[in-house]
Amino acid sequence: MMPPSDASSSFSAPNLYLVGFMGTGKTTIGRAVAQRLKYRLLDSDYEIEKAMGKTIPEIFANPDEGEPFFRQLERNFIDEGHPPENCVVACGGGLVVQPGMLDLLKRKGVVVCLHASLETILKRTSANRNRPLLDVEDPMDRIRALYKEREPVYKRAGAVILTDHRPTSDIISHVMRVYRREVPDWLKKQAKAAGPHGG
Ligand SMILES: Nc1ncnc2c1ncn2[C@@H]1O[C@H](COP(=O)(O)OP(=O)(O)O)[C@@H](O)[C@H]1O
Ligand SMILES: O=C(O)C1=C[C@@H](OP(=O)(O)O)[C@@H](O)[C@H](O)C1
Ligand SMILES: [Mg+2]
DSSP: OOOOOOGGGTOOSBEEEEEESTTSSHHHHHHHHHHHHTOEEEEHHHHHHHHHTSOHHHHHHOTTSHHHHHHHHHHHHHHHSSOSBSEEEEOOTTGGGSTTHHHHHHHHEEEEEEEOOHHHHHHHHTTOSOOGGGOSSOHHHHHHHHHHHHHHHHHTTSEEEEOTTOOHHHHHHHHHHHHHHHHHHHHHHHHHHHOTTOO
């Protein structure tokens, strides 16, 4: 008799995708969570900059590239630029907003969304000018507009973790708890999607 199919036996460390608006702490928290889980950290922005040999502001500023090209690079990174397990993926804030991307990330792993108030976002993002979308005369106005546009997607992301006025150690533990809680359900869904004979 065939043993029962159990996708979880071959796939036990699904990726964790951190999504959320700019400045919510995805890169910072992702790095610490990856260390704790002994997973690899992949920051989509860093991976894209490394592959392209230029910075995100340079890509956005290039008239032959710009934001649409950057979004394509993000899509390529998710489609074929990273391993399928044992990774914490800190996503750039706009990555998950692309059509179909949230559902794709949910199929690829556990998705956790970090949240912060607009005031906190402004404070955390004003330390440098490496986010071209906020490198404008009135960044708060831009944050407000972008947030309004993106909020429905972030809200659909699944677990949302608040990061305002919270030490990073607290947020890290919270993300770890949510990830560990969600892995069994994610594995069950995977096994079901793979069908009775596995994937
Ligand atoms: N919980 C937090 N409390 C205070 N500062 C934070 C917190 N999380 C992140 N930061 C700071 O905010 C800035 C943006 O964080 P970052 O991890 O780059 O966010 P994201 O990747 O979501 O844009 C960094 O300077 C980081 O040190
Ligand atoms: O929200 C966005 O559209 C962007 C977020 C940035 O990443 P962080 O969210 O890590 O700042 C980076 O990908 C780029 O500047 C565009
Ligand atoms: Mg980041």
